[in-house]
Amino acid sequence: MPLYDAPDDLTEMESINPATGEQIESYDEHTESDIDDALDRASETFEEWRETSFAHRQTLMENAADVLRENEEKYASLMTEEMGKPIEQARSEVEKCAWVCEYYAETAEEHLQDEVIGTQSDASAFVSYEPLGPVLAVMPWNFPFWQVFRFVAPNLCAGNVGLLKHASNVPGCALAIEEVLEEAGFPEGAFTTLLAGSDKMNDVIDDRRVKAVTLTGSEPAGRAVAKRAGENLKKTVLELGGSDPFVVLDDAHVAETAEKAAKGRLQNSGQSCIAAKRFIVHTDVYDEFVEQFVEEMDSWTVGDPSEEDTQVGPQAREDLLEDLHEQVEGTIDAGAECRLGGEPLDREGAFYPPTVLVDVPTDAPAATEETFGPAAAVFEVDSEEEALELANDTSFGLGASVWTSDLERGEQFARGFEAGCCFVNEVVKSDPRVPFGGIEDSGYGRELSEHGIREFVNRKTVWVQHGLGGDVE
Incomplete structure (x- = not known):
């Protein structure tokens, strides 16, 4: 929700x-x-x-x-x-x-x-x-x-x-x-x-x-x-709402893609309907992507939102933090591994850290619900076909992105997304010049x-x- x-x-x-x-x-x-x-x-x-x-x-x-x-x-x-x-x-x-x-x-x-x-x-x-x-x-x-x-x-x-x-x-x-x-x-x-x-x-x-x-x-x-x-x-x-897939194909430039993935998940402290939420990664680049993605997520500065260097602020309300944490705990209980974060910060305010969950079961909360905060669910797939099937395996259909070094391949893949806003090699965003929904x-x-x-x-x-x-x- x-x-x-x-x-x-x-x-x-x-x-x-x-x-x-x-x-x-x-x-x-x-x-x-x-x-x-x-x-x-x-x-x-x-x-x-x-x-x-x-x-x-x-x-x-x-x-x-x-x-x-x-x-x-x-x-x-x-x-x-x-x-x-x-x-x-x-x-x-x-x-x-x-x-x-x-x-x-x-x-x-x-x-x-x-x-x-x-x-x-x-x-x-x-x-x-x-x-x-x-x-x-x-x-x-x-x-x-x-x-x-x-x-x-x-x-x-x-x-x-x-x-x-x-x-x-x-x-x-x-x-x-x-x-x-x-x-x-x-x-x-x-x-x-x-x-x-x-x-x-x-x-x-x-x-x-x-x-x-x-x-x-x-x-x-x-x-x-x-x-x-x-x-x-x-x-x-x-x-x-949305549970946007972020699909990383086997020919993606991993370092640049991992950097964009962190931005896609953490912008507005993760509280965005078009944030990337489900990271679907081809097995050929999975290990490299996860390693660099965790590093990128961990590099974002959490702190007082009034400070110039802060990149991730608090969740907007305490109850929202509690709901997010319940989803993270439920996903871990379902069998996922937490590689980063996973616990509210021990400080004043409704702060939740950048969190990365891997080996996420497809029936876990982070796979089936919208996680409205800085928590990312990562999935490994063996083929392009499996990636598209998993991307579309959701009741939502707001945004989606695919990452590849082959633009023609990316455009064709994007045509297969069941969503309103589909991007190739760019995080999903709203822009006055193009329709949004x-x-x-x-x-x-x-x-x-x-x-x-x-x-x-x-x-x-x-x-x-x-x-x-x-x-x-």
């Missing part, structure tokens, strides 16, 4: 520093009346916002990119404090948010231009891409700015307005994002943060003022949101690129019949 969701049975949200366990701030939840007022504002703002020009939306989105960059240190530090992201990675996240704002400022009009369709000589037809209205976004804590901005940028540029229910352990980030858009000049109601637990979201989804829902989170949360939205016949996009238990729909901005629009067919009293040149 993807471990994204914070507890929701709260009347007050507390921001806790996972590196120290100390409270940063507390926030009162929004009441039902507050939420109703927010929905009214969103609905009213939409009627005006949908009529604004692409040029105006472009200007404001470019402003948002400027606000993000001007306040990079402030927002990066906030992420580091609230969910433990290493500070340098937090700065990179802010920059990526600015990038997606600029990308859609530049491309939204092109992505949403009318699409002319050839029909017959006495008629013309086109598809018009028009906004739907207020869209509810339910977002996780692990990339507290990026996950939101990859929703915000395309949808505001498309003429929709946004409502954010963020994870309950990052309320400061949620309010800061609202602040960014206000400073950029977006009108009140174009984007609103709802400080509320999941228990209040059913009523929001039911509300006729809300036209669609997107969620990034756990599989159970995705099923619940999809069911509720489906009962209301509302469009949904779900980006759920999964299949099966990893969800459906796409974010980013042209595909993402067209998810929450009305694809309106307009047919114009000629020759019935109108002149056509």
